[in-house]
Amino acid sequence: MSESEENGRxxxxxxxxxxxxxxxAEDRRAAPSFRDLVERGVRASERPRRFAWAARAAVAACALVGLALGLLLARPAREPVVEGVVAELSGWRSPTAFLLDTPGRELASALPRLGDFGYLVVDAHAGRPKAERAEPLKQRKERRP
Amino acid sequence: MGSAAAGVSAEELERLHPDAFGWALSLAGGDRSEAEELLQSAYLRILTGTARFEGRSRLRTWLFGVVRTVCRERRRQAAVRRLARLRWLAPGEPVDPAPGPAELAERSGRAARTREALARLSARQREVLHLVFYQELTIEEAGAVVGISAGSARTHYERGKQRLRRLLAEEGT
Structure with missing residues (x-):
């Protein structure tokens, strides 16, 4: 039995x-050394490990920058100020503001002028009803007994 | 260089290295640097214990299986990279660069013509023929390395042999 037939050919x-x-025969002449091949393989497999930390740090930094940019761009823009709202706020009065409307409060808010003594005149009718204050002097004399 | 895990020593691998290189060269389509990278990956897997020999076949047959597995994985990764490049970037590097003067000179020999004829066969036919004629495995062993049944291996062997003979005759070998 030939070698070919033994192999099932x-x-x-x-x-x-x-x-x-x-x-x-040609391939065997060109075959690289086993040891060189393995040593080169070991060196090649160690190279990526050396840069693994740098690569991870770079990826993490890129992710952080991306996240910050994303948050910045996703933030809603400020709404424009509406004039109506400003007018409403400026016209607002406190519910207790009437307590400040006291007689003679203009004296506190105005400066006195030289020769003007009007602020010294005291209103004698202060505290009386308005109708009584407006009564003419003649009618008052007639009412006297 | 220390001894390997799972009972396969560096000395045993070194003894099988010329045959393994021929097999890797065949899988790489005659590309020497690709064949060396295939072998590097396969040897590292064996020496680090990632690939374990469990004694269910001959060591030589098992080693050829490991080299073939590495080759398939690398091809898959290369295909994914090519796909990514096509999708996201401009056209990538040329897939089949023109041969240099040294390569052209080498191709003029009879061995080179045999290699070219083999390249025109289907991958299965090429693998089975290489394992039977080059590595002198039986057809059953060749089928085991390639991962097909003995019957299927025989079919690939017969068809591949006829086609290769025709191709070599056409080229005047």
Missing amino acids: STGTEELAQAFAQLR
Whole structure:
């Protein structure tokens, strides 16, 4: 039994066997050293590990910058000030503001002028009803007994 | 270089290295640097214990299976990278660059013509023929390395052999 038949090959394969034998001989001459190949492989596999931390830090920094930018862009813009709201606020009066409307409060808010003693005149009718104050002097004399 | 995990020593790998290189070269379509990278990855997996030999087949057959697995994984990764490049970037690097003068000179030999003829076969036919004729495995063993049944391996072997013979005859080898 030939070697070819032992391997389960069919007959008539000698020419192919020769072609492959030539190919094998050429490949063996060109084969790299086993040890060199393994050492190069070990060095190549260590290189990515050396830069792994730098790569991770760079990715984390990029992610943080992206997040900050995202938050900045996603923040809603300030609404324009509405004039109506300003007018409403400026016209607002406190419910207890009437307590400040006391007689003679203009004296506290105005400056006295030279020669003007009007502020010294005391209203004698202060505290009386308005109708009584407006009564003419003649009518008052007639009412006297 | 220390001994390997799972019972496979560096010395055993070194003994099988010429055959493994031929197999890697065949899987890489004759690309020497690609074949070396395939072998580097396969050897590192074996020496670090990532790939474990459990004695269910011959060590040589198992080693060829590991090299083939690495080759398939690398092709898958390369395909994903190519896809990503096509999708996101401008057209990538040329897939099949023109051969240099040294490569053209090398291609003139008979071995190179055999390699070119093999490249025109289907991947399965090429793998089975290489394992049977180059590595002198049986057809059943070749089927086990490629991951197909013995019957299927025989079919690929017969068809591949006929086609290769025709291709070599056309090229005047």
